[in-house]
Amino acid sequence: MKVTRIAYSARLNPGKYAALVEQARRLGRVRSEMWQRYGSINGVGAGLRDRQVRDRWLADGTHVRFGVLANAWKETVRDAMADIAANLAAAKVEVQWAIGRRTNAGAERKRMFTTLRADQWASDPFLARQMRKHWKRGRNRTHDQIVVCADKYNTAVDGQSRLWLAVPGLEPRKMVKIPLSTAVAPTGTLRLILRGGRVEVHYQIDAAEMRSSQRPCGDATVGVDKGYTEALTDSDGQPHGVQLGVVLSSESDRLKERNRRRAKLRSIANTAALRGNHAKAHRIKVNNLGTVKRDRQAARYRARVRTEIFTAVHEVVEKAATVVAEDLTKRFAGRKTLGKNINRRLAGWTKGVTAEALRNVSERRGSALVHVNAAYTSQTCHRCGAFGRRSGDRFHCTPCGVVWQADVNAAINILHRAGDPDIALHTPHHKVKQILQDRTDRHRTRLPVQDSSPAIAERRANYPNRSAMSN
Structure with missing residues (x-):
């Protein structure tokens, strides 16, 4: 498992910061070009990878007009392609929910899921309409980031025990040295984010290395x-x-x-x-x-x-x-x-x-x-299962005659829900409510008869609560 760590620049020279801002602006044009070509419906189904895009740009000379070093725009292309894929996957999640609401037929739902997964949804009217709704035409708004490959930078410690990070600039073989406010050298691929005159260095480490x-x-x-x-x-x-x-x-x-x-x-x-x-x-x-x-x-x-x-x-x-x-x-x-x-x-x-x-x-x-499934866990009593009334941090249960702490009551219900054989994670909330209501009614029928009248006792024995006999 990987976790992200952030190192900050310390007293960075304004001239160096301006050079990094210019480089990030030019790389933002690379991202905009990627989103314009492949971040919309017109780019769906192309099946291109970032390496194929780089080969095309090298062949037709597209990379020349950006004015940045080769490794810089190639890493930006890779990063933009990953963003586009994540954006598309997020839109597909919304469409999957729409498919579940539209039909319960197993064969039709499977067909839609398969078509959506294979990026062939443009020919299906319903899927195309949903994708146009949730995946709008791509547009890049990131003009303050620089992605640096792991083998394109180096770190050094000066005589005052300050850590310096040297990253490529706009000119070949000329590095921009950034003083960092940490003694731990970043590793792996770096993401430099420029904000308010300061550089944020984002990098990932193995979670097992953390204390x-x-x-x-x-x-x-x-x-x-x-x-x-x-x-x-x-x-x-x-x-x-x-x-x-x-x-x-x-x-x-x-x-x-x-x-x-x-x-x-x-x-x-x-x-x-x-x-x-x-x-x-x-x-x-x-x-x-x-x-x-x-x-x-x-x-x-x-x-x-x-x-x-x-x-x-x-x-x-x-x-x-x-x-x-x-x-x-x-x-x-x-x-x-x-x-x-x-x-x-x-x-x-x-x-x-x-x-x-x-x-x-x-x-x-x-x-x-x-x-x-947490449906109604904050509205039912953990002791008797009856529906109650929550007011702020208090839960009032009328059958028990007890006022519980609302969050503690919900936490106990959530713990009990883990072993519930009838309520699964994706059970609809209205079915959950019906299950809980039926359990409450069955619990009430097992209570002793409060009225001592023989006629009422006999009628209750012959005709139990109808809601307990429902579906």
Whole structure:
């Protein structure tokens, strides 16, 4: 398993940064050419690989007009081809869901899946319409990246124990030396991302080399539920990542206030421009409406959230050999339309970070991750199985007469769902609800008769609950 590490430049010379920006801009034209030719429906079915594309460009002279070294544009072609393939695969996933909603016939569904997998969907009206909907014409917006092959750079340490990374520039045999803020030399293929006057060096390492991967996992089986005031809550009642809610709320409040002030400044700049005072409008846009500081704050916030979530997952794996969780990669459509402030607090992107952390940490430390169907796990009581009412972090069960902690109750239900013979991972939610309701009705019929009237007792014995006798 590979994990990505990032090294940052330290006090980089502005002239070197400008040279790297120019190189990244020219390589962005290479990406744009790739997406224009092969990143749309017209390029489907060509069956070309990156090496074949490079041979074509060398034969017809396309590579000459980019003005970069041969290895630089070849690595960019390879990287762009991989991006196109990933983009196409993501669109196919959406189309597969559409196929499942369209038909239940096994033969027809198999035919559609085979046609989609073989990239022959252009002749099928339904598949072509769905692919045009989910895979739009490709367009490149990446003009700040440089991909460097593993054998085209070198590292060195100077007399002051500073690590320098030398990468190819625009001219042959002239390297651009970048000082790094780390003592660990990057390895493998590098991806240089230029942001705000600083170079980010992305590279991959083997997960087995990390110290956290050498820590053993626990021996228990634990169910976990994702929360918002904390990252995870396990079935033992222990919360993990309790600072996540504070981080999300404080960032949401800060963004609300910052966006309000930026909107006011933007209005002032637009008013000044309409009155002909373009100098004032330009000063406001340059000095007050920039993106460098905003992007750095956003990067620090994302890093803090990731640290909180990964730390919480490590705490869970510390005690669990098997982690039972819901599939957080699935999309969930809410019934209510929420406001911008609430959406910022819920921070739906953290769901993907939690899914990534569960998968990576479990795999690296040897713990098994089991995904289950989480439908109605937060709306049923883990003791009696009856539907209850959730209010904030409390779950009210009327039959039991108990108020449970909502996240703990959901985590226990998720743990029980792992051994459920009737509810599979992809069972539709309406069938899950029917199964749970039937179980509740059967449970009620086994309860002793509360009314002492002989006539009512005899009628209940002869005619049990009809919903328990349904499908």
